[in-house]
Amino acid sequence: MFRSFLLAPANRLDLLAKFARAAADCSVIDLEDGTPPADKEAARASLPAAVAAVRDGGYRGLLTVRVNEPSAPGYLEDLAAAFACDIDGVVIPKLEEPGPLWPAHHHIARLRTQFPERSARFVIGGIESVRGVQNAAAVCRPDLGVRAAYFGAEDFAASMAGRRTRKGAEVHAARSLVVMAARAADIAAIDQVVVDIRDSELFVADAGEGLDLGYDGKTCVTPGQVKLAHQVFSPSPDERDFARRLIAAYEAALARNVGVIEFEGKMVDGPLLKRARAIVATPLS
Amino acid sequence: MFRSFLLAPANRLDLLAKFARAAADCSVIDLEDGTPPADKEAARASLPAAVAAVRDGGYRGLLTVRVNEPSAPGYLEDLAAAFACDIDGVVIPKLEEPGPLWPAHHHIARLRTQFPERSARFVIGGIESVRGVQNAAAVCRPDLGVRAAYFGAEDFAASMAGRRTRKGAEVHAARSLVVMAARAADIAAIDQVVVDIRDSELFVADAGEGLDLGYDGKTCVTPGQVKLAHQVFSPSPDERDFARRLIAAYEAALARNVGVIEFEGKMVDGPLLKRARAIVATPLS
């Protein structure tokens, strides 16, 4: 489950302390953009304490660490420090090729041998540059431990020297290509951030578009966004009800050897039925 | 001509009987999604009777059979049964790679040898999954008999675990990539279905977008949609008139050695002229 993917800087214990209450499906201790360059070494050194504080604070979701980008000098040290902690996975930003996944893959293989009783650690890959988008299929590698990919629209737009707008037409093609690459690889897809943190309406609209596209959830930068993301990425009672009625009508038709029906104004056959079944199967949030 | 591509389930003789009156450019006897699983064997066995009934009913357009998807156990039997009938071609849904085109290609080659006086049979390929869209260029293979491709937005969205909306932004990138792949291969492209079968306004708007993108026609699920598709995908008298005036103005300019003109507020050179000529060359519907 990746309905919400909440980031907080590794050097901000005050913000990490909010993970438990925010209760995101996946929380991220961020060594990358969130931590200022002068603090990166110290933040890495205090990672075990930060992880322990989050766990002790009662956070029950997936806990991950975002390392610095693969081209950063401390990349391997970040990975080693992160995998030495009690985390579920690492987040690797600005992926543009599969190479940087290999050291993470080796850490994961070693931990799987050491702690065979625990769930395997995983990687969430950041696709957030023009080359990342072009090579999205090449970095969505479940065989190298990648279980989800997130689309970083702000960084992507920066790599394009473009300008972000509320409507977001400028990132629509890239946002579509990333979720397609994730789906083709059968991994989860996490949608772009909304930086306007006081604008719930924009967040809900943007998350709705992400849901339409096939994203599983949304990058969040405040606990308030987590709550909104859970609303959008969980089927509403009305949707569940519609889905149940559609399935019932379709099954009644099948019993009469009819494979295409009109249901509340829509022609229904395989695909709409498939979505209805997925909605009914989603656990209540 | 593929302005309209009308589907009806193979097990519904009552709906197949409407092909003659609906007069779609291409009609499809559907063994796939339209026919319920329990009826598929029987529908295949009665295909010759169904085809004969449609022909005897006076249908004059292209008649095809949609077989089950390549991964279905009955795929080869479906192809054999379809090519044994008096049809113009087969529709292969959910194409994701060129492999499944080969058996169809061999049937077509055999029939071309047996009946050299008849038009060659053809294949219409369905691109309606994330892998299909990603590999669209690989399945648009005129050398293997593919003469058209259709974009199946409902199935595509289901493969994305996405949600369809009226505006359709969620399938815009895929819809664009499919028509581009078809055009690059110089085959026809058939646009997505509109499942809201009572909503003519939506159908016309959606078909207009398809026309803008370069699609040749539209998948239809009711005779009423066929009529609307023919309206949208045939140039209107106003468009013909505008095109004729533009060509005349341009030719007059050429006679004065002028290659770029302003015509009714638009700068006109090669590309606009090319479209005007295509409009004038389209036969009246």
Add this chain to the structure above:
Amino acid sequence: MFRSFLLAPANRLDLLAKFARAAADCSVIDLEDGTPPADKEAARASLPAAVAAVRDGGYRGLLTVRVNEPSAPGYLEDLAAAFACDIDGVVIPKLEEPGPLWPAHHHIARLRTQFPERSARFVIGGIESVRGVQNAAAVCRPDLGVRAAYFGAEDFAASMAGRRTRKGAEVHAARSLVVMAARAADIAAIDQVVVDIRDSELFVADAGEGLDLGYDGKTCVTPGQVKLAHQVFSPSPDERDFARRLIAAYEAALARNVGVIEFEGKMVDGPLLKRARAIVATPLS
């Protein structure tokens, strides 16, 4: 700088004479679509005179010649004639593969040897067909002298047999893919033309979308469009002011070891900061 890319037919000395006053960043003497077929030979023969007239007229920007498309019989003669003139580069339309770049590359290498003190000549490639868009990455070749690519929406739509609209959804995917290919190759990207030459509002809106996507400038067909392009593709005083304030706030935060800040309602870290710095670094127009 390619904020504006102004085309005028090679056989229209009256229009070429306007280059100096229009003061586009890059001006193009067009042997291709702008010059009628019957005049192409004569236009090529008088190219030296045309170039000299533009230079003598006081034009100070980048001066280029658009040759006929690579498949045209006169392609090599066009290149030879253009590179024999005092120009900055050539524009090669309808690029679909890297092959046709090689003869231009050889001309450029020869001129670099002959005139080592002069700036290297360059190529601007036109991506304006479905195959061009599909192969965009393959033709954005800075190692073969390509310094910029333009997206030709009218020709692209003609190659799709599509229909252009004011909103332009039908070319959105292609327009996005072209600017992505250019950015990935680290070359400039020039946005589509607006053929409605009396409609400034449409031009400004369309240019704004191009800027959002990451384009550096716009194809222009009138001096009036050049002026509008310079407005859109230069940061406004407000944008500069916002950028300066954002940078100051961010640097103050860094001094307190804070790497993510809220600034005027937006969560700000690396990417937004990067854009702000780019805006401040842009010279005043």
